Amino acid sequence: MTSHEITYVQELIYTTRVETVMATNVVVLSPSMTMAEVKTLMKNKRISGAPVVEGDRIVGIVTMADVIQAMECGKLDSPVTDHMVREVMTAFKDASVVEVVNNLGREGFARLPVVDRDGKLVGILTNGTLIRALLREMDISFQKKETERIQTYRASHIFQDILSDDTSVVLRFIVDEKDFSNAGKASSMIKKSLQRLQIPPPIVRRVAVAVYEAEMNLVIHTDVGGEINVDIRPDRLSISAIDHGPGIKDLQQVLQPGFSTAPQWIRDMGFGAGMGLANIKRCSDVMKMLSEPGAGTRLDIVFIFGENTSGVVGGPGGKKS
Amino acid sequence: MTIGDLVEILSGRILVENHSLDEEVPRGGAADLMSDVLAFGTDRMVLMTGLTNPQVVRTADMAGVNVIVFVRDKKPPHETIEMARDSGVTLVSTGYTMYEACGRLYAAGLPGRGPVKIENDSW
Numbered sequence: 001m002t003s004h005e006i007t008y009v010q011e012l013i014y015t016t017r018v019e020t021v022m023a024t025n026v027v028v029l030s031p032s033m034t035m036a037e038v039k040t041l042m043k044n045k046r047i048s049g050a051p052v053v054e055g056d057r058i059v060g061i062v063t064m065a066d067v068i069q070a071m072e073c074g075k076l077d078s079p080v081t082d083h084m085v086r087e088v089m090t091a092f093k094d095a096s097v098v099e100v101v102n103n104l105g106r107e108g109f110a111r112l113p114v115v116d117r118d119g120k121l122v123g124i125l126t127n128g129t130l131i132r133a134l135l136r137e138m139d140i141s142f143q144k145k146e147t148e149r150i151q152t153y154r155a156s157h158i159f160q161d162i163l164s165d166d167t168s169v170v171l172r173f174i175v176d177e178k179d180f181s182n183a184g185k186a187s188s189m190i191k192k193s194l195q196r197l198q199i200p201p202p203i204v205r206r207v208a209v210a211v212y213e214a215e216m217n218l219v220i221h222t223d224v225g226g227e228i229n230v231d232i233r234p235d236r237l238s239i240s241a242i243d244h245g246p247g248i249k250d251l252q253q254v255l256q257p258g259f260s261t262a263p264q265w266i267r268d269m270g271f272g273a274g275m276g277l278a279n280i281k282r283c284s285d286v287m288k289m290l291s292e293p294g295a296g297t298r299l300d301i302v303f304i305f306g307e308n309t310s311g312v313v314g315g316p317g318g319k320k321s
Numbered sequence: 322m323t324i325g326d327l328v329e330i331l332s333g334r335i336l337v338e339n340h341s342l343d344e345e346v347p348r349g350g351a352a353d354l355m356s357d358v359l360a361f362g363t364d365r366m367v368l369m370t371g372l373t374n375p376q377v378v379r380t381a382d383m384a385g386v387n388v389i390v391f392v393r394d395k396k397p398p399h400e401t402i403e404m405a406r407d408s409g410v411t412l413v414s415t416g417y418t419m420y421e422a423c424g425r426l427y428a429a430g431l432p433g434r435g436p437v438k439i440e441n442d443s444w
Contacts, residue, residue, distance in 0.1 A: 015402045184379035208383040270355035
């Protein structure tokens with residue numbers, strides 16, 4: 001394993017939740033069982049420890065060491081409650097795996113019963129379940145990268161492979177108003193598609209910034225959402241962001257950097273500083289906006305591939321529109 | 322400055338690693354205003370911020386920012402980490418304040434964007 005893969009595992013244990021790596025078929029013991037019964041159960045189920053459960057509460061935990069001690073003392077007929085450890089370290093099912101890894105490793109626990117927020121037992125986590133789950137995640141990640149590589153290869157050949165007098169690829173996205181958790185999804189997909197088409201990175205970046213600003217405007221300011229259409233040709237890219245309301249009263253005013261009508265909750269999330277349209281204009285080669293109060297707004301922007309590929313947005317050599 | 326240097330200087334913790342620690346970061350910036358990031362963000366830069374919502378990652382991704390440093394040991398929510406994993410942005414957290422995190426990196430030779438101003442018709 002290289003150092004990079006090790007850090008990938010570290011990342012996984014930070015980002016994966018306990019419930020995705022735990023085993024759900026937990027073997028449980030009841031307080032009335034004898035240690036002899038526990039010994040047989042552990043042998044048959046091939047496990048080396050199990051929680052003791054009364055109703056749906058965990059009241060203790062018994063491990064192989066407790067069974068061996070009971071054997072040595074000749075107390076295999078005594079009940080589980082005489083031998084179990086009553087202080088049980090548990091993990092919450094929605095906790096991140098990093099917390100349990102610390103407990104499994106540093107504290108020397110071999111297994112952690114997993115509970116929901118009501119304290120009900122829902123699973124168990126051991127080194128074995130952890131390793132299996134992490135390997136599965138790594139495998140999924142590898143397959144994802146391989147798929148991405150193939151998709152990039154296929155998409156980047158589309159203009160050569162499709163025969164016509166003039167080929168263009170059209171992408172359409174619906175943007176819902178006030179749906180902040182999905183805001184930027186369309187821009188993200190547009191960026192990825194352009195990368196797959198192997199459009200030069202500096203252009204991809206300019207498009208990404210402009211279309212993201214346009215998408216945020218649809219999310220923040222419209223009352224019925226809108227749509228984003230992207231028309232990709234070998235030498236240019238045209239994007240239109242269209243909504244049906246509420247429209248803009250004074251176009252000159254909204255074009256001024258700093259002018260904003262964004263509500264406070266949007267500002268609290270770092271948006272709504274009123275630089276959106278200024279940014280869009282700076283990033284694009286052509287920008288046109290039509291709007292009517294009470295009707296809607298249509299924003300058209302064009303990016304020309306070729307000489308205008310200076311990477312830094314707003315940097316020297318910015319484009320004249 | 323490499324990403325590894327940056328993490329060391331900030332006594333940082335890597336939350337999501339999408340870049341090799343040997344990779345160079347050409348410059349840095351700091352903002353809690355995402356419009357600023359979109360306006361002044363440059364390719365492959367590191368962004369210091371106190372915001373942790375998922376849109377910070379989205380914004381960084383769009384602006385070409387490679388590394389986000391959350392200051393004051395802020396813990397990003399699960400959604401932010403997931404989004405960083407998907408979009409290829411590296412996340413770091415540091416105990417320093419925004420001022421000190423920037424100061425330490427700047428003193429160690431990481432440049433900023435230089436003087437920038439937004440004016441009407443400056444495009």
